[in-house]
Amino acid sequence: MELSVNNKKRGNKAGAGCLTVFGGIFFIVGVGIFLFGLASIYSSLQANDWQPVDATITRVEQVISRGDDSTTYGVNGAFQYQYEGQTYISSQLNFYTGTDNIGSYQQDFYYRLKQAKENNRTVTAYVNPDNPSEAVIDKEIRWGMLGFHSIFLIVFGGIGLGIMLAGRFAKKKLVKQNELQQLYPDEPWNWKEEWQTNRFKATTGTGFKVLLGFAIFWNLIAIPASVMAMIEYFKTFEHQILIVLLFPLVGIGLLIAAFVAFMRHKKYGQSELVLQQTPIAIGGINRGAINVPNDEALSQTFGQPIAAVVTLSCQRKITTGSGKSRSTKTKIIWQDDRRVTSSTIGHNTSSYSFEFKVPEDLPQSDDSNPNNRVEWVLQIERKQPGIDLKLDFTLPGFVVAHRVALAESETDLFGSSFSERSFEGGSGGQVSPDGWRNLGIEDSVTSQGNRYYFSAFRHLSFAVGMILFGLIFASVGVGISLFGDAPIMFFIVFGGLGTLIFVLGLRQLTYRSELTVRAGQLQLSSGHLQLSTPRVIHRDDIQSITSHSNMSVGNKQVFHITAMLKDGSKVILAKNLLMRSDVESFIEKIKYEIGMTAR
Known part of the structure; x- marks a missing residue:
């Protein structure tokens, strides 16, 4: 343990130092480019007192530089003039060197000089x-170039400064963490200062700041790029340029999302999660309560209990690639959820009690590798008019020997100091036998038995999102292949992937199924445009009925209900269901009605 801790210390110190160096490079580049732009402005201001003279253009040419993504322009030339009876020749046409495509300045300037010549x-x-040998034709400030150089200051300089500050903060945090590691070498849940208590704040503040920062960064790049693209479009009328307009639309969406996150933080940011014991015990029973102060929903329901969904997840975040290809994927390793009801504590404060039995053999919290982190997250959600209640709490999750496999009726002496008052009135860890009704099932009684119909369009937003994403991807591939010079592989990759996502979205949108249960048998029909011919499954042929998940929607697992038959085959009884507790409630109902269990 000591060796691994020391190795982690050295790695973290190196990481904090690399952050500072990396941020410093970004900062220097951003400030340097901005200062380079200021030098031209300074020269223009110095030239305010220069004397006007007549000049003759002796040479002028348009410099065109074509790259993979853009075309830039410049002007080279020379002119002759006389000052105080002496003739001079200058090749400095203005105070801006090189080529650019900021507006049409370079083309207009070239046309003006060419016409004069x-x-x-x-x-x-x-x-x-x-110094009469120094002269220019255009001494004006190019404000567009100032804006262009300012982008480097804001983006590169701002990001660099942020990274440097983050490195400094990480170093201070690391020092404190090392001290805690020395104090608690065998208790990793005590290694972080924020884990030294059983009270945790929601991550709404951090989430809002990250989202706002990303939205600003995105728009600082997308808006100028779109303006320049539109200028280019009105010159060439090449329609594929209009694809760039998708980026500011995404930017608007990000700003809206940031605003919603800010309003949620303002409304619910003071909410607090209180664990009976810290940490989340892997293999043990975990209880706690989420207290939401200034909960306006209480007044709207006249003090009546309010239902919410509490979800506990163990998830792995894997970061791959670098630069533009860098991406982070979240894989849910284990997840459980509860529908809980509120109780009122204090003035206008709602409290939601919960209880989770966490299975053994799950990974512990681990952020030693920033590209492969294991997190334990508890989330509460409540749909309501206006801004929904949606809070995330990042918690420590570890194996604690004295808390593994405690029976619910047993008393844990280590947690005896916790006030049980926090859990009065809530639904805690109880799973309602009628929870299956929350799955959106249409149930009825027919002459053939109890009928359960899972209609299409149940996950409308997710399916429509897939369809739109697929359409955009496919349109980009087809559009650039038809109107541009992109290779055929571009069409195959973008067009093919977009079409696949589009089809999967349609299937998700239109899938429906019908399950009829009667004593001794199940009758199943499913399909997309129409239901298939019913299949009858006898109770004696069924080995078990279970749920499993192989995908997620956002941060929620999606479950399928499967009947394992004694011949080794599997039959899917229902698909695309949310909430493990509701799914398990439905499974128990099916098993009871078919005669596999007794209540």
Whole structure:
């Protein structure tokens, strides 16, 4: 243990140092490019007192630089002028060197000089009276270039400064964490300062700041890029350029999401989760309560209990790639949920009690590898008019020997100091036998038995999201292949992947099934446009009926109900169901009605 702790210390110190160096590079680049732009502005301001003279264009050419993503322009040339009876030649046309595509300045400037040369007209140049060999034709400030250089200051400089501050904060946090590791070498749940209590704050503040920062970063890039793309479009009328407009639309969506996150933080940011004992015990029983102060919903229900969903998840976050290809995926390892009702404590404060029995052999909290982290997260959700109640709490989850496999009736002396008052009135860990009604099932009694119908369009937002995403992907592939010069592989990858996602979304949207249960048998029909011919499954052929999950919608597992037959085959009885407790309630109901269990 000591060796691994020391290795982790060295790794964390190196990581904090790398953050500072990496951020410093970004900061220097951003500030450097901005200062380079300011140098041109300073020269323009210095030239305010320069003297105007007539000049003759002796040479002018348009410089065009074509890259993979854009075309930039510049102007090279020379002019001749006289000052105080002496002739001079200058090749400095303005105070901006190189090529760019900020507006149409370079093209317009070239056209102006070209016309003057072809028509043998003079142009006005401005001479430095202190150094007559120094002169320019255009001494004006290009505000568009200032905006362009400011983007580097804000984006690169801002990100660099943020990374440097994060590195400094991480270093301070690391020092404190190392002290705690020395005090509690065999208790990793005590290694973080925020884990030194059984009270936890929601992550709404952090989530809002991260989302807002990303929205600002996205729009700082997307909006200028879209403006330049539209300028290019009105010159060339190449329709594939319009695809760039998708990026500011995404930016608007991000800003709306950030606003909703801010309002949620403002409304519920003071909410607190109180665990009976810290940490979440893997293999043990875990109890706690979520207290929501200033809960306006209480007044709307006149003090009546309010239902909410509490979900406990063990998840792994895996980060792959780097740069533009960097992505983070969240895989749910285990998840359980409860429908709980509120109790009122204090003034206008609602409290939601919960209880979870966590199975053994689940991974412990682990952030030693930032690219492969294990987290334990508890979430509470409550749908309501306006801003929904939706809070996440990141908790420590570890194996604690004295809390493993405690029976519900047993008393844990280590937790005896916790006030049980926090759990009065809540539904705690009880799973309602009628929880299956929350699955959106249409149930009825027919001459053939109890009929349960799972209609289509039950997960409308998820399915429509897949359909739209698939359409966009496919449209990009087809559009650029038809109107651009993209290789056929671009069409195959984008068009094919988009079409696949589109079809999967349609299947998700239109899938429906019907299950009829009677004593001794099940009758199943399913399909998309129409139901299939009913299949009859006899009770004696069924080995077991269980639920399993192989996908998730957002941060929620999606469950299928499967009948395992004695011949080794499997039959899916229902698909795309949310809430493990509700699914288990439905399974128990089916098993009872078919005669596999007794209540």
